[in-house]
Amino acid sequence: MYYGEIKKCDIANGPGVRVSLFVSGCTHHCKGCFNEETWSFEYGKPFTEETEEQILKLLEPSYISGLTVLGGEPMEYMNQEVLFPFLKKVKERFPEKSIWCFTGYVYEKDILHRMIPKWKYTKKMLEQIDYLVDGPFVMEKKNISLKFRGSSNQRIIDVKKTLETGEVVLWEEQ
């Protein structure tokens, strides 16, 4: 996996002050995408053990609320292969910190019904994530007043409650 950027103090992609990892590779190609350069799976730098250590170190301070993964598309198959073990490591090391993930895929249609039955890491990766912002960016539904989302079709899903109940439960701000 490749990544384009790591933000050390991000306040735009989830609650609190977060570390954000922008992974490379995205097949959605949404019109009006804010991050077109990350569509290539080889954009940026290789994600190595050193990168993992760097992120784990950045997550240590108590003022960091958690890790956000976005892109690009974290839920592309080849990114899941690398992100699942890494997110597991993050959760084990920092159980009190939240993991947010932004995907252009739609939870029910793509993740639940297509990926989980076929792909080895999807369910396991999902189990490490606390909140999933789902759906592609839709220019016609762009709304700059929405928190942590670009367009009104996108949802912030409480993954733990959704997996527990089998119904999509949305994030409620504390």
Ligand code: SF4
């Ligand atoms: S899913 Fe995100 S990164 Fe991919 S094309 Fe759409 S807006 Fe861009």
